[in-house]
Amino acid sequence: MEKKKIVIALGGNALGKDIEEQKEAVAKTAKVIVDLAQEGYSLIVTHGNGPQVGMIQDAMDSLRAENKNYKKVPLPTCVAMSQGYIGIDLQNAIKYELFKREIDGKVSTILSQVEVDENDEAFENPTKPIGGFLTKEEALELEETGVHCMEDAGRGYRVVVPSPMPKRIRELKTIETLLEAGHIVITCGGGGIPVINKGGKLTGVNAVIDKDNVSSLLAAQIGADFLVILTAVEKVAINFGKENQEWLSDITVEQAEEYIRQDQFAKGSMLPKIEAALRFARSGQGRKTLITLLDKAADGIAGKTGTVIHE
Numbered sequence: 001m002e003k004k005k006i007v008i009a010l011g012g013n014a015l016g017k018d019i020e021e022q023k024e025a026v027a028k029t030a031k032v033i034v035d036l037a038q039e040g041y042s043l044i045v046t047h048g049n050g051p052q053v054g055m056i057q058d059a060m061d062s063l064r065a066e067n068k069n070y071k072k073v074p075l076p077t078c079v080a081m082s083q084g085y086i087g088i089d090l091q092n093a094i095k096y097e098l099f100k101r102e103i104d105g106k107v108s109t110i111l112s113q114v115e116v117d118e119n120d121e122a123f124e125n126p127t128k129p130i131g132g133f134l135t136k137e138e139a140l141e142l143e144e145t146g147v148h149c150m151e152d153a154g155r156g157y158r159v160v161v162p163s164p165m166p167k168r169i170r171e172l173k174t175i176e177t178l179l180e181a182g183h184i185v186i187t188c189g190g191g192g193i194p195v196i197n198k199g200g201k202l203t204g205v206n207a208v209i210d211k212d213n214v215s216s217l218l219a220a221q222i223g224a225d226f227l228v229i230l231t232a233v234e235k236v237a238i239n240f241g242k243e244n245q246e247w248l249s250d251i252t253v254e255q256a257e258e259y260i261r262q263d264q265f266a267k268g269s270m271l272p273k274i275e276a277a278l279r280f281a282r283s284g285q286g287r288k289t290l291i292t293l294l295d296k297a298a299d300g301i302a303g304k305t306g307t308v309i310h311e
């Protein structure tokens, strides 16, 4: 029987806040991933890069401020760097976990480019938060230099960049081939390297694609059975953070649409996850998304916790 395919999208908590934390965080993440592999699932792992890509861009800009011989490093190149260093840490952590359990498993990280539409309205309206949190004063100062900043879901201010919708994952065939060969595949990190296709020539663009959106596209195109979005909450709530907060275990596409109309999900945090889940549900029969904590992934897949969004 063919193995069930799961796309697992890792949020910030699964990666830690800096390079040191990342090493510890991915060790824990690897345990969860190898548990699922041992349960017999075929796994594709995607991950975010918001804090990391902002850090890389800041570091590159600081170097350039010190030495004018360095050229500006474009944002899609920073995304590629983030895929590389997060991917290799995850890959090594999973390999080590397989080794400890004496499992002869294979893991690959595939750098991936994702085509976007150059006329996507997102280029005129930056909304994707990257880097660390800023005070209002720091944000206002940056705005004066032409950098866009926004308040991020009540957690402070952050730099924002365009986040166009992913249209085509260029490495899809490679991902499929590796899955069929039994690999755990880490790919589409940070939403994928955003590119536009000009007569077959792929050129990076100034954007960061949302990892939940690309995970939904990947899950649909790869024919996944389950999209699992691991984040900082065990369940999705309505009236989130209010006295009448209510945790949701199971919602249909129609209920989710109604909650979106009621503005129940914060833009830039929970809303893109719910929208990604809706697109996946509509892409084929029986396609479900689970949103939960990293630690609860196995219980969530077993139907014991988390929020499931389904047709």
Ligand SMILES: Nc1ncnc2c1ncn2[C@@H]1O[C@H](COP(=O)(O)OP(=O)(O)O)[C@@H](O)[C@H]1O
Residues within 6 Å of the ligand: 010, 011, 012, 013, 048, 153, 230, 231, 232, 233, 235, 236, 237, 238, 239, 240, 264, 265, 266, 268, 269, 270, 271
């Ligand atoms: N309705 C909601 N239900 C649950 N969490 C919500 C809701 N609206 C906003 N959130 C926030 O969304 C956060 C998850 O988004 P985010 O931190 O951007 O995810 P990621 O794990 O991908 O980095 C949660 O930690 C929570 O603070």
Ligand SMILES: NC(=O)OP(=O)(O)O
Residues within 6 Å of the ligand: 011, 012, 047, 048, 049, 050, 051, 129, 189, 190, 191, 208, 209, 210, 211, 212
């Ligand atoms: N690219 C992306 O969606 O990153 P975060 O999940 O860290 O925001």
